[in-house]
Amino acid sequence: MDELSPLVIFIASVFTSNILLTNFLGMCSYLSVSRELKTAWGLGIAVSFVLTCTTAVNYWLYYYVLVPQGLEYLQYIAFIVVIAAFVQAVEMIVDRLSDRLYAALGIFLPLITVNCAILGGSLFMIIRKYDFIQSVMFGAGSGIGWALAIMALAGIRRKMSRRSAVIPALEGPGIVLIITGIIALGFIGFSGVVQIN
Amino acid sequence: MTQVIVPALSIAGLATALALLILIAERYLMDYGEVELTINDDRKHRVKGGSTLLNTLKSESIFIPSACGGRATCAYCKVKAVRGFGEVLPTEEPLLTKEEITNNIRLSCQLKVKNDVAIEIPEELFSIREFKARVEAISDLTYDIKLFSFRLNEPEFIDFKPGQYIQFQAPEYGDIDESVYRAYSMCNVPEDKRTVELMVRLVPEGICTTYMFQYLSVGDAVTLTGPFGDFYLRKGDRRMICMAGGSGMAPLRSILKAMKPEQIARRRPIFFFGARSKRDLFMVDEWSAFEREHPDFKFVPALSSPEEGDDWNGETGFIPGLVEKYVDNVAEGEGYLCGSPGMLNACVEVLTKHGIPEERIYYDKFE
Amino acid sequence: MTSLSKQESQHTGDPRLAVIEEELRHGNYLRGDDRPLFRILEDDKAEVTRLGMDLDTITDKMRRLFEEGRKGFGDPVVVDEVYEVAVFEYRGIIVSPWLDHHAAPKAVVDTRNLKTGRRLRFSLLSLHLIRNYSFFQGKGSPFRINPRSLHEFFT
Numbered sequence: 001m002d003e004l005s006p007l008v009i010f011i012a013s014v015f016t017s018n019i020l021l022t023n024f025l026g027m028c029s030y031l032s033v034s035r036e037l038k039t040a041w042g043l044g045i046a047v048s049f050v051l052t053c054t055t056a057v058n059y060w061l062y063y064y065v066l067v068p069q070g071l072e073y074l075q076y077i078a079f080i081v082v083i084a085a086f087v088q089a090v091e092m093i094v095d096r097l098s099d100r101l102y103a104a105l106g107i108f109l110p111l112i113t114v115n116c117a118i119l120g121g122s123l124f125m126i127i128r129k130y131d132f133i134q135s136v137m138f139g140a141g142s143g144i145g146w147a148l149a150i151m152a153l154a155g156i157r158r159k160m161s162r163r164s165a166v167i168p169a170l171e172g173p174g175i176v177l178i179i180t181g182i183i184a185l186g187f188i189g190f191s192g193v194v195q196i197n
Numbered sequence: 198m199t200q201v202i203v204p205a206l207s208i209a210g211l212a213t214a215l216a217l218l219i220l221i222a223e224r225y226l227m228d229y230g231e232v233e234l235t236i237n238d239d240r241k242h243r244v245k246g247g248s249t250l251l252n253t254l255k256s257e258s259i260f261i262p263s264a265c266g267g268r269a270t271c272a273y274c275k276v277k278a279v280r281g282f283g284e285v286l287p288t289e290e291p292l293l294t295k296e297e298i299t300n301n302i303r304l305s306c307q308l309k310v311k312n313d314v315a316i317e318i319p320e321e322l323f324s325i326r327e328f329k330a331r332v333e334a335i336s337d338l339t340y341d342i343k344l345f346s347f348r349l350n351e352p353e354f355i356d357f358k359p360g361q362y363i364q365f366q367a368p369e370y371g372d373i374d375e376s377v378y379r380a381y382s383m384c385n386v387p388e389d390k391r392t393v394e395l396m397v398r399l400v401p402e403g404i405c406t407t408y409m410f411q412y413l414s415v416g417d418a419v420t421l422t423g424p425f426g427d428f429y430l431r432k433g434d435r436r437m438i439c440m441a442g443g444s445g446m447a448p449l450r451s452i453l454k455a456m457k458p459e460q461i462a463r464r465r466p467i468f469f470f471g472a473r474s475k476r477d478l479f480m481v482d483e484w485s486a487f488e489r490e491h492p493d494f495k496f497v498p499a500l501s502s503p504e505e506g507d508d509w510n511g512e513t514g515f516i517p518g519l520v521e522k523y524v525d526n527v528a529e530g531e532g533y534l535c536g537s538p539g540m541l542n543a544c545v546e547v548l549t550k551h552g553i554p555e556e557r558i559y560y561d562k563f564e
Numbered sequence: 565m566t567s568l569s570k571q572e573s574q575h576t577g578d579p580r581l582a583v584i585e586e587e588l589r590h591g592n593y594l595r596g597d598d599r600p601l602f603r604i605l606e607d608d609k610a611e612v613t614r615l616g617m618d619l620d621t622i623t624d625k626m627r628r629l630f631e632e633g634r635k636g637f638g639d640p641v642v643v644d645e646v647y648e649v650a651v652f653e654y655r656g657i658i659v660s661p662w663l664d665h666h667a668a669p670k671a672v673v674d675t676r677n678l679k680t681g682r683r684l685r686f687s688l689l690s691l692h693l694i695r696n697y698s699f700f701q702g703k704g705s706p707f708r709i710n711p712r713s714l715h716e717f718f719t
C-alpha cells in the first residue's frame with residue numbers, strides 16, 4: 001500500500017471512488033429517500049456522521065482489541081455491533097435536535113445500520129491498511145460522497161417529476177437505477193484526478 | 198475450548214459496553230426534565246417534557262378535541278403556539294393554511310413539548326372533563342338505534358349546553374386491540390347533571406357501535422370526555438326550524454326539552470324528522486305529548502318509503518321538501534340540523550334557497 | 565412520519581410501509597390474512613394487471629354511484645338504468661390507515677347490477693384505498709373487494 005495523503009483519500013472517496021457510484025454500496029435507503037432534497041440532505045448528514053465515527057471507533061477496536069487477541073475474524077460482528085450502537089445514538093440526537101428532521105427522517109434512521117456502505121467503509125479501511133487519520137478521512141469522505149450522490153439524485157428526480165413522463169414500468173426503482181448509472185458514468189470522468197482503488 | 202469462550206465473551210463484552218453507553222446517552226438526551234407550560238398567558242403548569250402537546254395537556258386534565266387519535270388527520274386539535282415550538286412539521290403542513298401558519302396555529306397532536314412553552318386555547322376548553330361513569334340503562338329505540346343511559350361517578354356532575362356532544366371511549370375488545378373514541382350528542386337535559394343519555398345508531402362493522410351494542414352491559418364502567426361542540430340554541434326570537442334523521446334527534450331533543458315554555462311560545466319550533474319507514478320512527482308518543490304541552494311546537498315526521506303494513510297517514514317523502522309546506526316566511530327563521538352529511542347538505546340547500554343565510558343555519562359537522 | 569405517495573406505496577421496500585402495516589393490523593383491515601402487506605399488495609396488483617383493470621376509471625364509476633345513490637338517503641336509486649344503488653351515511657369519519665392525512669366520511673354503498681344481478685358493497689374508505697394505493701384489504705376484512713369481483717361488476 002502506498003503512502004497516500006489523507007486529503008487525497010478524502011477527495012478520492014468523495015468523487016472518484018464514491019462508495020455508492022463506484023462501489024455500488026448503500027443503495028437501499030438511497031432508493032427510498034431520494035425523493036425530497038431536504039430529506040436526502042438530512043439522511044446524508046446522518047450517514048456521514050455514522051461513517052466517520054464508526055470508522056474511527058472500529059479502527060481502534062480492530063487494531064487495539066481484536067488484533068492483539070488474534071480475533072480479527074470477529075471484525076464483521078464487532079463492526080456491526082458498533083454501527084448499530086452509533087445509529088441508535090444518532091436517532092436520539094436527531095430526535096433531540098430537530099422535530100422536523102425526525103418527523104421526515106426518523107423512520108429511515110434504523111435502516112442506516114444495515115446500510116452496507118457503513119460496514120463497507122470499516123472493512124475497506126482494514127483491507128487497504130489505512131492508518132488512523134487516513135481511516136477517518138476515508139470514512140468522512142465516503143459519507144460525504146454518499147450524501148452527494150443522494151442529493152444529486154433527489155435534485156434530478158425533483159426536476160424530472162415536473163417535466164418528464166417516465167413509462168410506468170420504469171417508475172420508481174427502475175428509473176432511479178438508470179439515473180444512478182448515468183451519474184456513475186459521469187463520475188468516471190473524475191478518475192483521471194486520483195485513484196485509490 | 199478457550200477458542201470458543203474468548204471470542205464469545207469478547208463480543209458479549211463489546212455489546213454490553215455499547216449497550217451501557219446507549220443507556221447513558223438516552224438518559225442524557227431523552228430526558229427533557231420538567232418544563233413550564235403557560236396557557237393563555239395566565240395559567241402556568243409544570244409538566245414532564247417529552248410528550249406531544251395534546252398528551253401533555255391531557256395529563257393536566259385539559260382536553261383538546263381530537264377525532265383521529267393523534268394521526269394528523271382530523272385537525273380538530275389546533276391550538277395557538279405562542280412560544281417554544283419549532284418550525285412547522287411535515288406532518289402538519291397538509292392540514293394548516295398559510296394564514297394559520299403565520300398566526301402560529303399548530304396541531305397539538307404533532308407538537309412535542311421539550312422546553313418551556315406557551316400556548317393559547319379558547320376558554321371553553323377548560324370546562325371539558327374526563328368522566329368515569331357506569332351504564333345505568335340500555336333500551337331499544339328501533340331495530341338499529343339504542344338509547345344508552347350513563348350515571349357519572351367521577352366527576353359526578355356534568356355541565357353542558359343542550360346540543361353538545363361527548364366522546365365515548367370504546368376499549369379494546371374481541372379482535373380490536375386499540376381503543377377508539379366516537380362522538381355522540383347528549384339527548385337529555387343538563388338539569389339531569391349526573392346522567393348522560395346518548396342515542397346510538399349501529400354502523401355496519403363499526404368498531405364503537407359494535408362494542409356498545411354487543412359487549413356493553415348495564416353496570417359496566419365507561420369513560421366519557423366532554424362536553425364538546427358548537428351546536429346549541431342561539432339567543433333571539435327567531436322561528437326555529439329543526440330538521441333531523443335517525444340518531445340526529447339526540448341534540449335537538451336536548452335543546453327542545455331544555456327550553457322554557459315562554460321560549461317555545463316565542464320561537465315556535467317546528468321539528469321535521471325524516472325516516473325511511475315506520476320501523477325507523479321512535480319516541481313519536483313523547484313528541485306528541487310535547488306538542489300537547491306546548492301548542493306552539495310542531496312535530497312533523499316524514500317517511501320516505503313507508504312499508505305496506507305501516508298504515509301511514511302522515512307525510513311522505515324527504516323532509517327538505519316539506520319546509521315550504523309548513524313554514525311561511527322561512528327566511529326569518531333559524532335552522533337547527535342534525536343528521537348524515539347527505540341529509541345536512543340537502544337541508545342546508547333548501548333553507549338557503551328559501552332565504553336563510555348560512556350563518557343562521559346551525560349543525561355539528563362531525564367530520 | 566411523512567405520508568407515502570401512491571407511487572411510493574408500490575415500492576414495497578419502503579420502511580414506512582411497515583408502520584402502515586401495523587396500522588392496518590390494528591384497524592382490522594388485514595383480518596384473517598396471514599400474508600404480509602407487501603404480498604397482499606403484490607397479489608392483488610398482479611390480478612389487476614392480469615384483468616387489465618384501469619383503477620382510475622373504475623373508482624370514478626364507484627364514486628359516481630355514491631354521489632347519485634346518496635340522493636336516496638338509504639332508499640335505492642337507479643343509476644344509468646343499470647345500477648340500483650342504496651347509500652347509507654353515518655355521522656363521523658374514519659381515519660385512513662395509510663397515514664395520509666385523509667379521513668373518509670362514514671358511508672356504505674350497496675349496489676346491484678340490474679342486468680347481471682351481481683352485487684357490490686363498498687365503503688368510501690375502501691374506495692379511497694383502492695384508488696390511491698391499489699389496496700383491496702385482507703382476505704377476512706369485511707370491506708375487502710376481490711379485484712376480479714370488482715372487474716366483473718362493471719362489465
